[in-house]
Amino acid sequence: MHIYKYTLLILTLLLNSAYSSIAQDAYNIDKVVIDAGHGGKDSGAVGKHSKEKTIALSVALKVGKLINDNIKGVDIIYTRDKDVFVELHKRADIANKSKADVLISIHCNASSSTKAKGTETWIIGTSRSEKNLAVAKKENAAILLEADYSKNYNNFDPNSTESYIMFEMLQNSYRGQSMLLAQSVQNQFRDRMHRVDRGVKEAGFLVLVYSTMPSILVELGFISNAEEEKFLLSEQGQDYLASAIYRAFRDYKNSMEKGKEISNTIIEENTNNVADTTKVDNKKNESAYFGVQFTTSTSIKKASDFKNIENVWHYSQNGSYKYVSGKFSSFSKAKKALKNITKSYSDAFIVSFINDKRVSRKECETKINELNK
Ligand SMILES: [Zn+2]
Known part of the structure; x- marks a missing residue:
């Protein structure tokens, strides 16, 4: 039965990927969409002293400012630049309609274990690992706050493991580029900031799935870990995180454009x-x-x-x-x-x-x- 249920979404995904494979264009990276996760009625993960939506927005704006101040000729598009709720499919829409070269989505992690810590960067993938699915489920659950979510996502159920199986049919033309950028972000976090490196991982994040360009989702750290929450909340911590993402973007842009x-x-x-x-x-x-x-x-x-x-x-x-x-x-x-x-x-x-x-x-x-x- 589920096959029928998901046919429409699969068709949408195949169309998207067919589109993306022929739309693959020049390697001039001059338009970037920065997506601050959650917002408005959707707080995302909640720590003792902080909310994911606030940290994500603050770091997103800092990344945009750094790119703006240091690299000429790059258009920055924010999916939100204030505390408002934006539906996941609209975020991807914004990126697709603007024909952006890259989408960078910024989030914070949370775990039931207060010891969990470190940064990780995600690209679209077909992981069946429950651990990976758990993170995607948590982020995708934002659609449950959307009014027409079952219509807009063709009955996709963010909490059901089997609804993620369809992503295995997804042909991702941008895997190579997304991986390059994701790896670059993790290298910066690890080598320049000495954060715990949880690596580049793959799962079906809707905001990435619906976007037809290289895209990554960055988890800055664990809001559920007291030490990391303090860092994530601090001005200095946010500045460091933003400059790491900025440098990763700069290196990615250079290597795509100049083959350095x-x-x-x-x-x-x-x-x-x-x-x-x-x-x-x-x-x-x-x-x-x-x-x-x-x-x-x-x-x-x-x-x-x-x-x-x-x-x-x-x-x-x-x-x-x-x-x-x-x-x-x-x-x-x-x-x-x-x-x-x-x-x-x-x-x-x-x-x-x-x-x-x-x-x-x-x-x-x-x-x-x-x-x-
Ligand atoms: Zn999130």
């Missing part, structure tokens, strides 16, 4: 002759092209190891091999190929090269125009 972390890209000598694809060349033997990177391996594989993927080549970076399909003379051609490849490799994404070095989409397009003159 892959400056030592080496194209393997025998993989340049990819058939049937367009590579722009001129007399100086310069080239610029797009490809669809679909998987990574620590060992060398043959093109024939990848069934259904055409024109496979690879480059190596930091001891691992990145497998790419095609060399395309335009971003739109690569996008068409991506649509197909995500059927087998849901984390695939478009990469850009000039003279066999990874660059941003913009740099690549400029070079292609220059070479075509």
Whole structure:
């Protein structure tokens, strides 16, 4: 019976993911949605001296201000900038309609054990672990305060474990990027702030599920732990947490746009002759092209190891091999190929090269125009 009950939602999710796989666009990160969890009649978790909604809002505004003050040309969109109730699906709507490049949702954890502490960052995933589900259930329960929740979420029951099974059908085109940002946030919390690192985890958070862009949900710490509550409530604690998220965003933006972390890209000598694809060349033997990177391996594989993927080549970076399909003379051609490849490799994404070095989409397009003159 539940199959019928959830069909509509599954269809919605599939549509969303189909949309997201073709809408995957440039890697210019210039619009970020910052989502302060809960608000208004929904306090979220409640500590001895504090409410989750208040801490989340305060840190969210600080993150936005830091980005605004330190990075030029990034639009900040808040799902709320005051103490008001905003439905979960509306938060995702705000992000989708604004065509944001990233969604960062900010929350505080709570546990029945007062000893539990540390930070964790979540991405959408299909965990069946009860521990992971418990956190998603708690955050998703916010919809029970919404007037039309059964209609708006097609009878999704945030408290029922089986209602989460449908997320296993979800094809998440942005898993790779979301993971990169989430890992970056946890690294900042652990290495720069010495918070207890509970890691990057996966579960079905509605606000992330409904968003068609890379997205993360940050749990700043446990409001139920006296020591952490004190830190979360303090101006200094909030400043530190906000600057950690800001730095993680900055690093993510840099690595997506400039490919900084892959400056030592080496194209393997025998993989340049990819058939049937367009590579722009001129007399100086310069080239610029797009490809669809679909998987990574620590060992060398043959093109024939990848069934259904055409024109496979690879480059190596930091001891691992990145497998790419095609060399395309335009971003739109690569996008068409991506649509197909995500059927087998849901984390695939478009990469850009000039003279066999990874660059941003913009740099690549400029070079292609220059070479075509
Ligand atoms: Zn929350």
